[in-house]
Amino acid sequence: EKLHPPIAELIDKAHEDNWIDFYPRENKVGGAFCFNLAIIRQSRVLSNFDGSYSAITTMAHELGHAYHGLRIEDHAPLNRSYTMPVAETASTFNETHFVLEQIAASEDPEEKLGLLDSLLMGSGQSCCDILSRFLFEKEVFDRVANENLRSDDLQEIMHRAQLEGYGEGLDEDSLHPYMWACKGHYYSGSRSFYNYPYAFGALFSVALYEKALSEGPEFMKKYDEMLTATTVSSSEETGALVGLDLTDKQTWITSMEAFEPYVAEFERLV
Template sequence: MEGRWNLDDLYTSFDSPEFKDDMAKLDQKVKEINSWAKDKLKKDSNPQKILEEYIAQYTSIYSLAVKLMNFGNLSLSTDAKNQKAANAIEKLQMKMTELTSATVTFKQWLGSLDNLDEILDSTEKLKEHKFYFQELDLQNKHTLSKEKEEVIAKMKNTGSSAWSKLQNNLTSTLTVEIEEDGEKKKYPLPVVRNMAFSKDQDFRKKAYKAELKSYEKIEESSAAALNAIKGEVITVSKMRGFKSPLEETLIQSRMDQETLDAMLQAIEESLPIFHKYYKKKGELLGHKKGVPFYDMFAPVGSVETTFSYKEAQEFILEQFDTFSSKLAEFAKHAFDNNWLDIEPREGKRGGAFCSNLHPIKQSRILSNFTGSLSDVGTLAHELGHGYHGQCLYQESMLNASYPMPLAETASIFCETIVSNAVLKEASDKEAIGILEGSISQSGQVIADIYSRYYFESKLFEKRKESSLSVDELKEIMLEAQRKAYGDGLDHDYLHPYMWVCKPHYYSAGRSFYNFPYSFGLLFSLGIYAQYLEEGEAFVEKYDKLLSVTGKNTIADVAAMVGIDVRSVDFWRSSLNIIAKDIDKFLELVE
């Protein structure tokens, strides 16, 4: 039916012969590659042949794992009680840890080659995968013995992964008590956090206070989880020879410190303009000391435009076509072939995401569409992710994995196409609401992400010495918010528990799950500015850029369109686009 996706091109069910056969095949292929790594790497002296065999074997395993895992995750995302999906995911996670032996053995063998670059230039197939193998060689420098890596992989299941699951369970089952009409009512935490967007200021304040009060029930458990996860990261990162968890994250992100420093410098310089916006928003809502946290997301202005799903499709296709027919054709194909699940319903997860399915050269997009203008922007955003995947399907699967900072490039670009079109047609009254919503979102990605980066930096620094108490964690968070928001926020009403409700802090595999968002927004804005300058001539460059994001460093990808991400001026120019929007908003509300 329209509004729900079709997963049949993956599998028809968890009981289907195809799904069961592929689970069995994955088992067999994992055993085969472990046996191959154990025997072949010792006996065969032809490195060229070994490298090409590895490509074939690992691509085959990766393809199967992506299909199986995505079928499980996609099924669970629309039906939280799907026990078969949950069981399949857990089995797959265990199966993938069994790959550790082969991958570690292979990396160590790769690191033993003295003439790797020469070998990689010897055949077309190896040239195609040169960056992939060079990255594996770099990883080998931070890889421990096979035995230690196997222990770490298995221990994570009862260590950081278990703590992460606990924290997810704590926040997803936490109920918040709010008094309404003289009666106390209980709500899930996500519902209460969404009350920040209510039109009723008294209700927003009441929800904020109730939310903070509710965290007292889980603060000690959350602190234990956070300390355990960050402690594990520090220990393992040090064992692997990284200078810090940040260095490890930058290497994983194919990004250098110079780029991060340039971006952070520009962000720090831009914070006063965001403070100006927040102070004005506070004034509009009747506050004299900046905006209190409970009013940060309060609606300002009036946006009454609504869309049916069909109208949203037509509008998106029309706007995408102004950029390129290829982008519009991709979106139409996605709509026509039920690649989207947009209907809100019980058991379906909130928010939105896109899963690119390289083995079947398709995508699946989840959103919770209610017809608002924001929902249309969300659809455009997720279709941008899908288009990024489409541009990568011509590449080998091993060359299709891009780093987090580049993950938002196409999505924000597509959202910008649509939001700019909406703004052009809006009345002054609606323009205020549209602009304010956009600036508020940018404020989260710039000012709030800056506070999260600062908090996590301090957390790692202090966790090296000892575990942190709840009071210490709260104080660091308040310090981070004061630093990021300045006098834009009322310091009597901050959010000391932001470390509890943000799941990003509770991933051992993704430390500093914050600055990539800032990078994504600002890089996309810079790319969009280039498009406005060059027009149609830019379209081919854009598609090419997306197609190589899986086999280049971030600096090299950016250089393809003439951008120097190590230059503070580039980041300033992107932030200036947001500054102009803030100036326009301030002008409209005067």
């Protein structure tokens, strides 16, 4: 609520008006997602909430999607679809705010260590694992234009992509050459490179959050305008609305550097 009252109001409304299918049950699909219903100015959220910290961050994430839906619902029906790069921006912004607020408020070293571990694991996945998935998918598309690929080929490509994505940050025994077979994001025919938005959203949302902290309420007005523009403008244009040049490599490097204090704090507590 301190960050931006309209987000808090939407979260309250989602709970009070029963937009959320919270709990696991027999034959219910796993995971979580949010579906915007602009025609009735609402959203619906599916989750499998179990009370864990991960489930809470997932809920913050999905309600970020609901807030994004709120910001675009006044567009004409044909202008309510945003592009994949910005699809995970509002959701990850919500999640980032929740996680960093919990870390800042924690006074127990063991609890803070756990929170930092969760933050850095998620960030590492967004930057390293998502990179490996992008590299895998790109090579697959490049090669299938000229040849048929077998399971052995896909394992080899995935292994190489993970080595490049993680560098020296992952024990080679922990590599997963069969990830292509168990990640549904590869099998959505209309959404190639479906993994990429999570890295884009993670780094973009960090840049947005840093601006929100430094500029205050005035920035959040720009944030709302930016979300509204995501369905009618390019990613570069939406970034420019909040003073971010998404074509500048330094923008993305600065977002990654924002994690350095949390890495240092984690190392201090270990």
